[in-house]
Amino acid sequence: xxxxxxxxxxxxxxxxxxxxxxxxxxxxxxxxxxxxxxxxxxxxxxxxxxxxxxxxxxxxxxxxxxxxxxxxxxxxxxxxxxxxxxxxxxxxxxxxxxxxxxxxxxxxxxxxxxxxxxxxxxxxxxxxxxxxxxxxxxxxxxxxxxxxxxxxxxxxxxxxxxxxxxxxxxxxxxxxxxxxxxxxxxxxxxxxxxxxxxxxxxxxxxxxxxxxxxxxxxxxxxxxxxxxxxxxxxxxxxxxxxxxxxxxxxxxxxxxxxxxxx
Amino acid sequence: xxxxxxxxxxxxxxxxxxxxxxxxxxxxxxxxxxxxxxxxxxxxxxxxxxxxxxxxxxxxxxxxxxxxxxxxxxxxxxxxxxxxxxxxxxxxxxxxxxxxxxxxxxxxxxxxxxxxxxxxxxxxxxxxxxxxxxxxxxxxxxxxxxxxxxxxxxxxxxxxxxxxxxxxxxxxxxxxxxxxxxxxxxxxxxxxxxxxxxxxxxxxxxxxxxxxxxxxxxxxxxxxxxxxxxxxxxxxxxxxxxxxxxxxxxxxxxxxxxxxxxxxxxxxxxxxxxxxxxxxxxxxxxxxxxxxxxxxxxxxxxxxxxxxxxxxxxxxxxxxxxxxxxxxxxxxxxxxxxxxxxxxxxxxxxxxxxxxxxxxxxxxxxxxxxxxxxxxxxxxxxxxxxxxxxxxxxxxxxxxxxxxxxxxxxxxxxxxxxxxxxxxxxxxxx
Ligand SMILES: Nc1ncnc2c1ncn2[C@@H]1O[C@H](COP(=O)(O)OP(=O)(O)OP(=O)(O)O)[C@@H](O)[C@H]1O
Ligand SMILES: [Mg+2]
Numbered sequence: 001x002x003x004x005x006x007x008x009x010x011x012x013x014x015x016x017x018x019x020x021x022x023x024x025x026x027x028x029x030x031x032x033x034x035x036x037x038x039x040x041x042x043x044x045x046x047x048x049x050x051x052x053x054x055x056x057x058x059x060x061x062x063x064x065x066x067x068x069x070x071x072x073x074x075x076x077x078x079x080x081x082x083x084x085x086x087x088x089x090x091x092x093x094x095x096x097x098x099x100x101x102x103x104x105x106x107x108x109x110x111x112x113x114x115x116x117x118x119x120x121x122x123x124x125x126x127x128x129x130x131x132x133x134x135x136x137x138x139x140x141x142x143x144x145x146x147x148x149x150x151x152x153x154x155x156x157x158x159x160x161x162x163x164x165x166x167x168x169x170x171x172x173x174x175x176x177x178x179x180x181x182x183x184x185x186x187x188x189x190x191x192x193x194x195x196x197x198x199x200x201x202x203x204x205x206x207x208x209x210x211x212x213x214x215x216x217x218x219x220x221x222x223x224x225x226x227x228x229x230x231x232x233x234x235x236x237x238x239x240x241x242x243x244x245x246x247x248x249x250x251x252x253x254x255x256x257x258x259x260x261x262x
Numbered sequence: 263x264x265x266x267x268x269x270x271x272x273x274x275x276x277x278x279x280x281x282x283x284x285x286x287x288x289x290x291x292x293x294x295x296x297x298x299x300x301x302x303x304x305x306x307x308x309x310x311x312x313x314x315x316x317x318x319x320x321x322x323x324x325x326x327x328x329x330x331x332x333x334x335x336x337x338x339x340x341x342x343x344x345x346x347x348x349x350x351x352x353x354x355x356x357x358x359x360x361x362x363x364x365x366x367x368x369x370x371x372x373x374x375x376x377x378x379x380x381x382x383x384x385x386x387x388x389x390x391x392x393x394x395x396x397x398x399x400x401x402x403x404x405x406x407x408x409x410x411x412x413x414x415x416x417x418x419x420x421x422x423x424x425x426x427x428x429x430x431x432x433x434x435x436x437x438x439x440x441x442x443x444x445x446x447x448x449x450x451x452x453x454x455x456x457x458x459x460x461x462x463x464x465x466x467x468x469x470x471x472x473x474x475x476x477x478x479x480x481x482x483x484x485x486x487x488x489x490x491x492x493x494x495x496x497x498x499x500x501x502x503x504x505x506x507x508x509x510x511x512x513x514x515x516x517x518x519x520x521x522x523x524x525x526x527x528x529x530x531x532x533x534x535x536x537x538x539x540x541x542x543x544x545x546x547x548x549x550x551x552x553x554x555x556x557x558x559x560x561x562x563x564x565x566x567x568x569x570x571x572x573x574x575x576x577x578x579x580x581x582x583x584x585x586x587x588x589x590x591x592x593x594x595x596x597x598x599x600x601x602x603x604x605x606x607x608x609x610x611x612x613x614x615x616x617x618x619x620x621x622x623x624x625x626x627x628x629x630x631x632x633x634x635x636x637x638x639x640x641x642x643x644x645x646x647x648x649x650x651x652x653x654x655x656x657x658x659x660x661x662x663x664x665x666x667x668x669x670x671x672x673x674x675x676x677x678x679x680x681x682x683x684x685x686x687x688x689x690x691x692x
Contacts, residue, residue: 043685043689047685047689050603050685052603052683052684052685052688053683053685073607073608076602076605076606076607076608077605077607079603079604079605080604080605081605085603085604085688087688087689089688091596091597091599091600091603091688093267093270093597093600094274095270095271095273095274096266096267096270100263100266103263104263104267104601104604105604105605107263107264108601108604108605108606108607108610109605112263149604153605161689
């Protein structure tokens with residue numbers, strides 16, 4: 001049984017089909033990227049998988065449970081127990097320290113455990129920043145706190161919606177390396193990204209277009225490491241083409257990379 | 263963690279929280295002030311009505327007309343009743359219903375420091391042996407039974423003898439001149455001066471606290487008004503008025519003979535008044551209870567007004583809180599969305615927000631309560647001329663009101679919080 005299975009999922013806003021008959025499977029331990037032009041329904045899909053939204057039609061099986069039928073309360077419990085979320089805007093609580101932000105996830109899950117939270121920060125390389133407030137951390141560091149918070153309760157799936165959208169290349173690499181570690185530990189990863197470099201490190205890239213699954217690219221020489229060498233990036237061109245944003249891609253990317261810090 | 267979160271919000275949103283505390287303080291202060299005034303003044307007046315012996319006053323006809331026209335106090339009009347007619351009151355048809363009465367004579371005297379003092383002559387426990395063989399001790403000892411004796415005792419006319427020159431002094435006056443039982447005060451009237459010995463100090467809770475009460479003949483001597491009095495207070499047992507009594511009170515002449523007889527032979531206040539007027543020359547007897555009743559009605563209206571002010575101020579506070587709490591929750595919507603996203607159930611988040619608000623509310627409530635206590639004293643002194651004792655009952659009532667208002671004010675924010683969908687606020691950034 002797949003860890004996650006979407007069967008003919010629709011999300012309809014009035015006339016707009018944000019998701020249009022999407023079916024897919026994600027196996028346990030898999031690392032999947034999702035790409036697609038803006039408005040193609042990536043976040044919509046992530047919200048549904050992340051138990052934060054319900055599909056208009058169709059079934060979403062997470063660990064064999066159809067989450068499209070659950071109450072809001074149960075969805076919160078499922079999200080708490082099975083899902084780790086990473087956001088583009090980090091969403092740290094700004095009056096809590098890095099450590100406390102991680103402990104907050106423990107608090108809602110079970111019991112805050114300072115030692116364990118410190119270990120999680122250590123894993124993302126921020127043990128020495130435990131007492132800092134988000135405003136005292138760089139964007140990359142904030143995102144790493146966010147990763148530590150997402151993994152603290154040993155989720156089955158980590159969902160990241162444009163995790164590197166606000167980061168520069170150095171921090172992007174650190175975050176991708178963290179994903180690689182998590183992948184090696186057996187965590188299932190689903191990462192939405194506009195960045196082909198981030199997308200292509202995954203085992204599989206799904207391309208959405210206008211709410212439909214347009215393309216699936218399998219990474220045969222999967223290493224989990226980011227390649228910055230343009231010459232061997234044949235796949236990158238393919239991914240870019242699939243994304244439908246050949247030309248605007250470059251300026252859009254550099255624009256984003258300016259804002260390492262909010 | 264919970265408290266850490268609460269501290270975080272309270273510190274970060276201290277301005278909003280201060281506004282909430284202030285709003286609650288305002289509501290609570292009004293509520294506690296109004297409630298304590300309502301409860302205390304209500305009690306005071308009720309007690310007075312219950313123990314208020316006299317239900318009929320008798321004044322000279324001209325004084326009555328004048329005081330009706332100009333609302334001046336009787337006594338300064340130059341018209342007097344005759345002391346020697348007092349006994350006739352016990353000879354009227356309803357004599358047995360007259361349980362107590364006392365004459366009054368108000369004069370102004372001057373203390374040695376030049377201050378004018380109102381000196382009232384009256385009976386204290388005047389002993390009467392009536393032609394019917396009935397014996398009666400009449401006077402203000404029973405007609406003013408609610409007076410609190412602060413020092414000494416009630417002046418006892420029967421044991422004092424005529425030459426004793428005793429008096430009773432109101433508490434405010436006694437305080438001013440440092441008088442206690444046994445001290446003396448020298449007073450100069452229009453015609454004579456006398457040194458009076460204080461038999462007792464009383465607290466009447468009203469304007470009488472600034473007056474001196476002395477036996478009738480003493481006061482008559484001050485002003486050279488031997489045998490004169492300017493009013494009589496009568497305490498009579500009466501039947502509640504009905505339509506007939508009301509009609510008769512306006513004009514007994516409008517009744518038919520049989521109606522007149524029924525009226526005359528029923529102990530309505532108006533018929534007793536009528537009969538008193540028949541025996542006391544040139545007098546007007548009127549029911550005091552009517553005055554007391556209208557005072558009661560005004561008091562009820564005042565209380566109603568205060569209750570309305572309280573309710574309105576509480577509604578205002580609730581609306582204010584509602585605005586502020588909603589703004590506070592809205593400001594934190596992405597934080598709340600995040601909490602939900604990482605697994606916080608609605609209950610935990612509502613608990614968090616409510617705890618914050620209630621900590622603020624307790625703070626504001628205490629502040630408001632203290633302010634309200636002061637406010638009540640101000641109202642008490644300016645409006646009712648006496649201090650307001652804070653009833654312990656006010657505390658739980660205000661506490662409950664604060665809780666209700668805070669809850670009511672938080673409802674919209676909590677509803678918003680419950681309906682807040684994490685997906686909407688967390689992806690709002692792009
Ligand atoms: N709550 C909503 N009500 C109406 N339309 C919505 C709502 N949420 C999303 N949409 C629409 O659904 C479509 C898909 O949105 P979605 O956020 O999934 O796009 P995306 O692929 O994440 O885009 P981006 O790359 O810009 O983040 C968009 O056209 C969006 O306008
Ligand atoms: Mg998106």
